[in-house]
Amino acid sequence: MLFLLQDGITNGAIYALLGLALVLVFAVTRVILIPQGEFVTYGALTYATLSSGQVPGTARLAVAMGVVAFGLDLFAGRRSLHPSRVGRAFVVNIVLPAAILALTYSLAGRQNPILLNIALSLSIVAAIGLFLYRIAFQPIAHASVLVLLIVSVGCHLALQGFGLVFFGAEGQRGPALSNAVFTVDPLRFTGQSIAVYTITLALIAGLGLFFNLTLYGKALRATAVNRLGARLVGIRTALSGQIAFLLAAIIGATSGILIVPITTLYYDTGFLIGLKGFVAAIIGGLVSYPLTALAALLVGGVEAFSSFYASNFKEVIVFTLIIPVLLLRSLAAPAVEEEKD
Amino acid sequence: MAKPLPIIVFALAMAAIPFVPGMPPFWIVLLDNIGLSALVAMGLVLLTGVGGLTSFGQAAFCGFGAYTTAVLTTTYGLSPWLTLPLALLVSGLAAVALGLVTVRLSGHYLPLGTIAWGLGLFYLFSKLEFLGRNDGISGIPPFSIGSFRMIDPGAIYFAIWFAVLLCALLTMNLLDSRTGRAIRALRRGHVAAEAFGIQTPRAKLLVFIYAAVLAGLSGWLYAHFQRAANPTPFGAQAGIEYLFIAVVGGAGYVWGGVLGAAIVVVLKEILQSYLPYLFHGEGQLETIVFGILLVVLLQLAPTGVWPWLTARLPLKPARKRPDTSLALPPRAKAPTGTGVLLQIDHALKRFGGVIAVNDVSFEVRCREIVALIGPNGAGKSTTFNLITGVLAATGGTIAVLGKRIDNAAPQEVAKLGIARTFQHVKLVPDMTVLENVAIGAHLRGHAGALASMFRLDRSDEARLLAEAARQIERVGLGGQIDALAGSLSLGQQRIVEIARALCLDPTLLLLDEPAAGLRHMEKRQLAQLLRELRDGGMSVLLVEHDMGFVMDLADRIVVLDFGTRIAEGSPQAIKTNPDVIRAYLGAVT
Numbered sequence: 026m027l028f029l030l031q032d033g034i035t036n037g038a039i040y041a042l043l044g045l046a047l048v049l050v051f052a053v054t055r056v057i058l059i060p061q062g063e064f065v066t067y068g069a070l071t072y073a074t075l076s077s078g079q080v081p082g083t084a085r086l087a088v089a090m091g092v093v094a095f096g097l098d099l100f101a102g103r104r105s106l107h108p109s110r111v112g113r114a115f116v117v118n119i120v121l122p123a124a125i126l127a128l129t130y131s132l133a134g135r136q137n138p139i140l141l142n143i144a145l146s147l148s149i150v151a152a153i154g155l156f157l158y159r160i161a162f163q164p165i166a167h168a169s170v171l172v173l174l175i176v177s178v179g180c181h182l183a184l185q186g187f188g189l190v191f192f193g194a195e196g197q198r199g200p201a202l203s204n205a206v207f208t209v210d211p212l213r214f215t216g217q218s219i220a221v222y223t224i225t226l227a228l229i230a231g232l233g234l235f236f237n238l239t240l241y242g243k244a245l246r247a248t249a250v251n252r253l254g255a256r257l258v259g260i261r262t263a264l265s266g267q268i269a270f271l272l273a274a275i276i277g278a279t280s281g282i283l284i285v286p287i288t289t290l291y292y293d294t295g296f297l298i299g300l301k302g303f304v305a306a307i308i309g310g311l312v313s314y315p316l317t318a319l320a321a322l323l324v325g326g327v328e329a330f331s332s333f334y335a336s337n338f339k340e341v342i343v344f345t346l347i348i349p350v351l352l353l354r355s356l357a358a359p360a361v362e363e364e365k366d
Numbered sequence: 367m368a369k370p371l372p373i374i375v376f377a378l379a380m381a382a383i384p385f386v387p388g389m390p391p392f393w394i395v396l397l398d399n400i401g402l403s404a405l406v407a408m409g410l411v412l413l414t415g416v417g418g419l420t421s422f423g424q425a426a427f428c429g430f431g432a433y434t435t436a437v438l439t440t441t442y443g444l445s446p447w448l449t450l451p452l453a454l455l456v457s458g459l460a461a462v463a464l465g466l467v468t469v470r471l472s473g474h475y476l477p478l479g480t481i482a483w484g485l486g487l488f489y490l491f492s493k494l495e496f497l498g499r500n501d502g503i504s505g506i507p508p509f510s511i512g513s514f515r516m517i518d519p520g521a522i523y524f525a526i527w528f529a530v531l532l533c534a535l536l537t538m539n540l541l542d543s544r545t546g547r548a549i550r551a552l553r554r555g556h557v558a559a560e561a562f563g564i565q566t567p568r569a570k571l572l573v574f575i576y577a578a579v580l581a582g583l584s585g586w587l588y589a590h591f592q593r594a595a596n597p598t599p600f601g602a603q604a605g606i607e608y609l610f611i612a613v614v615g616g617a618g619y620v621w622g623g624v625l626g627a628a629i630v631v632v633l634k635e636i637l638q639s640y641l642p643y644l645f646h647g648e649g650q651l652e653t654i655v656f657g658i659l660l661v662v663l664l665q666l667a668p669t670g671v672w673p674w675l676t677a678r679l680p681l682k683p684a685r686k687r688p689d690t691s692l693a694l695p696p697r698a699k700a701p702t703g704t705g706v707l708l709q710i711d712h713a714l715k716r717f718g719g720v721i722a723v724n725d726v727s728f729e730v731r732c733r734e735i736v737a738l739i740g741p742n743g744a745g746k747s748t749t750f751n752l753i754t755g756v757l758a759a760t761g762g763t764i765a766v767l768g769k770r771i772d773n774a775a776p777q778e779v780a781k782l783g784i785a786r787t788f789q790h791v792k793l794v795p796d797m798t799v800l801e802n803v804a805i806g807a808h809l810r811g812h813a814g815a816l817a818s819m820f821r822l823d824r825s826d827e828a829r830l831l832a833e834a835a836r837q838i839e840r841v842g843l844g845g846q847i848d849a850l851a852g853s854l855s856l857g858q859q860r861i862v863e864i865a866r867a868l869c870l871d872p873t874l875l876l877l878d879e880p881a882a883g884l885r886h887m888e889k890r891q892l893a894q895l896l897r898e899l900r901d902g903g904m905s906v907l908l909v910e911h912d913m914g915f916v917m918d919l920a921d922r923i924v925v926l927d928f929g930t931r932i933a934e935g936s937p938q939a940i941k942t943n944p945d946v947i948r949a950y951l952g953a954v955t
Contacts, residue, residue, distance in 0.1 A: 161661050168668045171420055171617065174477075175610045176661050183657030190654070300485070307478040338493060344485040351475045351482070352467055 027212055029329045035218050035287070036301075037325025038225040042280045043302025044309060044317040045232065046273040051306075052249035053269040055170050056162055059177045061277050062299025063184035064150055066292055068278025069285035070192040072146040073199035075129070078136065082191030083149050084129045087122040090156035094118045097160060118159075122152050139200060147278050154274020157184075158267050166266060181296070188292035196294075201286035221283050228276060229318060241268060301328070301343065308350045320350075373535070380527050384520045395519045398591060400624075400631045401526035405584035407611040407623035408530075408537055409577030414609065415617030416541065417573040418553030419469065420477035422605040423484030427578040429491050429600030430457040431585025436503040436595040437496065446509050446590050450583075457582025458575050465574035469567055484605045492597035502596025509590050522591050529587060530624065533580055536819040537620050540576075543818030543827055544811040547801055549573055551794050557756055558792035560776040562785070562870060563809035572815055614663060616670025618796070625672050633659065687847075688800070688831035690839075694810055697871040699783060707732045707767060707874055707905050708753065708784075714761035715748055715929075722748040724929040725762070730874065735896060735906045737916045739940075740926035741949055746909040747789050749926070750876055753907075754786050755779040766874070780809060785867035786876035789909070791859045795852025799843060799862055802851045804834040806869030837865040842891060857883035861892070868899075875899065877908040881915050893919045917941065925949065 043061055050058040067083050074081040095118035102110060125148055132141070161180050165172065203216030236242040247255040248265040256262055280298075281290070305324050309317030324343060331342040384394060406424050414420045434456040435449040464483055471479045492500045509516040509525060516522045540546050548569045551559040556566045589595045598604075607630070615626020637652035667674040708730040715723040723745040730736045738746050751757040753764055755776040764772040766782050785806065793802045811830045813823030838847050841861050846854060851862060860880055867875055877896075881889050889912070896906055896919060910916045916923065917937040925933040925940060927949040933940060940946055 161665075164665050165668055168664075171414065171609075171613060172664055172668050174420075175613045176664050178606050178610060179657040179660030179664070181657070182660070183654045186651065186654030186657065190651075300481075303478075304482070307475070307482075338489070341486045341489040341493070344482045344489070347482045348467060348479055351471050351479045 029333055030326065031212055031218070033326035033329035034322060035221050035325070036328060037305075037322035038221050039280045039284055039298070039321075040302045040305045040324050041318040041321030042225055042228060042276050043299055044305035044321045045229065046276040047299075047303055047306040048309060048317050049232075049245075050269045050273045053245055054158070054162060054166065054173075054266045056173045056177055057170070057303075058270075058273055059174075059181040059296075059299070060157065060184050061273060061302065062295030062297070063181060063188060064154060064274045064277025064295070065281040065284075065298055066188055066192075066290055066295035067153065067184070067281065068146055068150045069199065069281030069290045070188070070197055070292070071149055071278075072142055072282045073197040073285055073290075074192065075132075075137070075142040075145055076139070076200050078134050080129050080133045081146075081149070082187070083153065084122075084126045086187055086191070087149050087152040087156070088119075088126050090153060090160060091118040091122040094156045094159040097164070101164075118156070122149075122156075125149055125152065139202065143282055146282060147275055150278035151271055151274045154270045154277075155267055157274075158270035162270075163263050163266060166263065185293055185296070188295075192292050194292065196289035196291045197285070198289050199282070199285040202283075217283075217286050224279065224283060228279065232272075245269060304343065304347050307347055373531070377531050380531070381524070384523055391519060394523055396631060396635055398519050398523055398526050400627045401523075401530045402584050402588050402591070403608065403611055403627035403631055404530050404624040405533060405587075406581045406608045407615065407627050408533055408620055409580035410608055410612040411615075411617060411620055411623040412537060412541070412549070413573050413577040414612060415619070415622070416553065417549050417570065419570060419574065420609070421468075421480040421574075421577070422477060422602065422609060423464070423480040423487070424577065424581045424608045425600045425602075425604035426484050426487040426491075427457045427461065427581035428585030428588060428604075429487065429595075429597070430460050430578075431582030432589035432595040432600070433491065433497055433503070433585075434582075435586050435589045436506050439507050440503055440505055441496075446507060450586055453586040454579050454582050457578050457585070461575040461578030462571070465571045465578075469570040469574055480605075481602065485602050488597055488601040491600055498596070500597060502594060504594040506589050506593045506595065508593060516590075519591070522587070526587050526591070529583060533583070534620050534624065539821055540815060540819045541620070543823055544804075544808060544813050544830060545569070545572070545815045545818050547797070547805050548808060550797055550801075551805055554792065554794050557776075558788065559805070561754055561756070561780060562806050562866070563777045563780040564805070565777060576815075610660060614660070614670060616672030616674075619670070619672045622670050622672035625675075626670070629671060688835040689828060690832045690835050692829045692832040694807065694829045694833040697783060697810060699871075699873055705732060705767075706730075707734075708907070709765045709768075710749070710753070710762070711764070712762035713749070713752055713759055713764060713772075715745075715752055715757060716760045722929050723752065723759075723926075726926065726929070726931045727762075728924045728931060728934060730905050730907050732873075732905055733900055733903055734921050735900050735908070735919055737920035737923045738907060738909045738926065739911070739913075739916060739923060740932075743928070744926040745929040746926055747878055748929075750786065750878055750909065753779070753876065754784060780870060783870065783873035784876065785870035785872035785874075787860065787863035787867055787878055787880060789878040791856065791863060793851040793859055793862060793866075795850060797851060798848050799838060799851055799854070799865075800831065800834055800847050802862055803838055803865045803869055804830050806837070806866035807833050809870065834865075834869055837868045838862075840868065841865045841895065855883070857885070857888060860884070861888075864892075864895075873904060875904055875906045877906065877910075879909055879911065881910055881912045889915055 043065070047058055047061055050056055071081040071083045095114055098114040098118065099106070099111070125145065129145060157180060161176055162173065165176065201217045202220045205216035207214055236246055244255070244260045245265050245268060247260055248262050252262050255265070284290070301324055302321065305321035306317050308320035327346055328339060328343050332339040383389065383397065406428060410421065410424055431453040434453040435446060438444040438449045438452060439446055468476060468479050491497055497503065509522060516525065541550065548559060548564045551564065552566060552569055559566055588599070611626040611630045612623055613626070614629055615624070616622030634652070634656060637655050641651045641655060706729045710729065711727050713723055713726045714721070726745070726749060738749065740746055748757065752759045755771065755774050755778065759772050762772065763770055766784065769782070771779055771782065807830045810833070811826050813826040817823045835847060838844055841864055843858060843861055843865065846858065851859060854862065860883060864877065864880060881892060884892060893915060900906060920937055923935065923937055923940045924931060925946050932945045932949060933943045935943070
C-alpha cells in the first residue's frame with residue numbers, strides 16, 4: 026500500500042510540474058501546449074546523450090530554429106531595422122544557440138560532471154521552447170484557440186519526428202542525480218526520488234516568487250488576465266509569450282531529466298506523460314496553480330493504484346477520472362457569456 | 367444555400383472518376399480514404415465550426431460504428447446492410463450518453479472532456495476481450511448486392527461517395543433551416559438564443575449526436591472497406607487528425623470538411639511515398655514535414671482553405687428574396703385588456719456583497735411605453751435580466767399578467783411574449799440580417815431537425831423568413847437584408863435586434879439602450895415606430911440614456927439609482943423631481 030502511494034507521489038510530482046507549465050502557457054498565450062511532452066523527452070534524452078559523451082541532435086535543432094526565428098524577426102521588423110534591434114535579435118537567435126552547440130561539441134567524448142550536462146540540456150531545450158513560440162505561434166497570436174491548438178498539434182508531430190531522428194527508436198536511461206538509498210521501514214527512498222520531491226517543490230516555490238515579486242512575472246499575469254489591456258499599458262505580449270514558452274520548456278526538460286534515471290524513455294514517451302500532466306491541469310481548471318499541483322498528486326496516486334490492481338485498465342481509469350471532475354467544475358462555475366473568436 | 371448545379375456537377379465528376387481509363391487503383395483507394403475522413407470531418411464542421419463545440423473524440427464514434435458491424439457480422443453472421451441501422455444506433459446512443467455529460471461542460475472544459483473520454487474509449491476498445499483486444503476483429507465480410515461482392519476498392523467507392531454526397535446535402539439542408547439557425551447561434555453564446563426560446567442544451571446535444579452518427583457511418587463503411595477493425599484508427603491521434611482536417615479545410619463550411627480531408631489525406635500519402643526517396647529512407651521524416659506544413663498552412667490561411675478559396679472565386683451566392691405574401695399566424699396571446707401587464711414587486715438581486723437591484727417595484731400596463739432611467743450602474747440592465755430570466759432574482763416576485771415568472775427559464779419567458787434587445791449587441795456576425803432576425807421567430811415555427819434535413823420544412827420555413835423580411839422592412843433595413851450582421855454599423859445592429867424581437871410577436875418589448883449609436887433622424891424614426899407598436903397593442907419597457915428621446919416618447923418613467931427606485935412618474939414630473947436631479951447632477955448641499 027504505502028509503496029504504491031510513494032510511487033504515486035513521485036509520478037504525481039512530475040505531473041504537477043507539467044500541469045503547472047501547461048496552465049502557465051495556456052493562461053498567457055491561449056495555446057494548449059501539446060508539445061510539452063516533447064520538452065520532457067528532449068530534456069531527458071539530451072541529458073542521456075550528453076552523459077554518454079555524444080552530441081545530441083537537439084543542439085543542432087536549436088541552431089536551425091534560431092536561424093528561422095532570426096529570419097522571422099528580420100522580416101517582421103523590416104520597416105524599422107535599427108542596428109541595436111537587429112543586434113539583439115542576432116545575439117538571442119544566432120549567437121546563443123551557436124555558443125551552446127560549440128560548447129556541446131567541445132565537451133563531447135569526455136566524462137563531464139552531471140550538473141554541467143544538466144545545465145547544457147536545460148539551455149538547449151529552453152532555446153527550442155523560445156524559438157518554437159517565435160516561429161509557430163507569435164505570427165498567429167490572435168487566432169482562435171482552436172487554430173492555435175491545431176498548430177500546437179502540428180508542432181508536436183514535427184518535434185516528435187525530430188525526436189526519432191535524433192535519438193532513435195531505442196529507449197534510453199540517464200545517470201541518477203544521486204545514488205544514495207536509505208530505508209525508513211517499510212519504505213525505501215532513493216536519492217533520485219528525494220531529488221524529484223525537492224526540485225518540484227523548489228520549482229513551484231520559484232514560480233510563485235517569480236509571479237508575485239518580479240516585474241516580468243507580473244507582466245505575464247497581466248497578459249493572462251487581459252491581453253489587450255496588457256498591451257495598452259505597454260507590456261509586450263509577444264515577449265510574455267516567449268517567456269511563458271521558455272519557462273514551460275525549462276520545466277518540461279527538468280521533469281524529463283528527473284525521471285530518465287527512474288524509467289526508460291523513448292522518443293514518444295513524452296506525449297503520454299504530458300497528457301497526464303494535462304489531466305491534472307484540466308482538473309485545476311487551467312487557471313489555478315495550487316489546485317493543479319494537488320490534482321497531479323491525485324492523478325499519480327490513481328495511476329499507481331490502478332496499475333497495481335487493474336493494470337489493463339490503468340489508462341481508462343486515469344482518463345475517465347476527469348469527466349466527473351470536469352462536470353463538477355462546469356456546474357460550480359456556471360457558463361459565463363463567452364464573446365470569443 | 368445549397369445550390370444544386372455545382373453539387374450535381376461534382377457528383378457526376380466523382381461518379382465518372384472510376385471509369386476514367388487508366389485510373390490507377392491506388393488513387394481510388396486514396397479517394398475512398400478521403401471520403402471516409404470527409405464524413406467524420408463533416409460532423410465536426412457542424413459540431414465544432416458551426417456549433418462551437420470542439421471535440422477530439424470523433425474517432426471513438428467511428429470505433430462504435432466499426433466494432434458494432436464487426437461483431438455482428440463475424441460473431442452473429444448478420445448481413446452488413448442489416449448492421450447499418452444498428453451501427454448508427456449504437457454510435458447515436460453512445461453520443462447521447464457521452465453528450466449528456468459533455469454538452470454541460472462549459473468553455474475549455476468541453477474539448478478537454480472529449481480528449482478524456484476519447485482516450486478512455488480507445489483503451490477500452492483495445493482491452494475488451496470480445497472486441498479482440500489490440501488485434502481487433504478481422505474477416506469482416508464485404509458489402510454484397512446479390513452475388514456481387516464489393517471487395518474491390520472501386521466498388522465500395524460508390525458506397526462511400528454516395529454517403530458523402532448524401533450527408534453533405536442533408537447537412538447543408540439542416541444548416542439552412544430553423545434548427546440550423548439555432549445551431550449557428552450557439553457559438554456566440556447562449557443568452558441571445560435562449561431569449562428567443564431556443565433550448566441551447568438540446569441544440570448542442572443534437573449536433574453532438576448528429577456528428578457522432580456521421581462518424582459511426584464512416585466507421586461502418588471503414589470496417590467493410592478494410593474488412594477488419596482494430597483500435598488504432600479510433601484513438602486520440604485519429605481524433606486529433608479529424609479535427610485538423612476540419613480546421614485546415616475551414617471549420618465552418620461543409621465542403622471545407624471534404625476539401626480538408628482531401629488535402630490532409632493526399633498530403634500524408636505524398637509525404638509517405640516520396641520523402642523516403644528524397645532522403646534515402648531516414649525514418650519518420652513525413653511526420654516532421656507534415657507537422658511543419660500544417661503550421662505553415664494555418665499561418666497562411668487561419669480560417670481554413672475553403673473560405674480562402676471561395677473568396678477568390680467569382681461566385682456570389684444568389685439569394686432568394688423571401689415571398690412576403692406568406693403570412694405567419696400570430697402567436698396565441700393571453701387576452702390583455704388594459705390592466706397590468708408586468709408587475710415587479712420588491713425585486714432583489716445580490717451579487718456576493720453587492721446589491722445590484724434593491725427592493726425595486728414598478729409595473730408596466732398594457733399599451734404603455736415605460737422608460738427605466740438612471741445613472742450608470744443603477745441596476746437597469748440587471749432588472750432586464752431578472753425579467754427575462756437570464757438571472758435568478760434573490761428575492762421578490764415578477765409576474766406577467768398575474769403569472770409569476772421570477773424563476774422561469776429565459777425560454778419560458780419568451781413563450782409568454784416577452785422579447786428583448788441587448789445593451790451589448792448579441793447578433794451572429796457571420797449570419798445575414800435575415801437569418802439573424804428569423805431567430806426571433808424561432809418559437810413560431812415547428813419544423814424539427816429531421817424535417818429540415820429532408821426539406822419537409824419548406825412551407826414552415828418560407829413563412830418564418832417572410833415574417834422576418836416583413837419586420838426588417840418595418841424597421842427600415844430592407845436594403846441590408848442580405849448583408850452579414852457583423853458588417854453593419856452598431857446603430858443598425860441595434861435596429862436589427864429590434865426587428866428580431868418583433869419577430870417573436872411580443873406583447874412586451876424590452877429595449878436596452880435602443881437609441882445609442884443612432885443619428886437624429888434614425889432616433890425620430892425609432893420613436894415613431896415604438897409609438898405605432900404601442901398603438902397596435904404592444905407595451906414597451908426601455909432603458910435609455912438619451913433624455914430628449916425618453917422624455918419625448920415615454921408615457922411613464924421609473925428612475926433607479928444604486929439599485930433603488932428613487933422616483934416614478936410622468937416625464938414632466940421626473941424632470942423637476944429633486945431626487946432625480948440630485949442623482950444625475952450630484953447633491954447641492
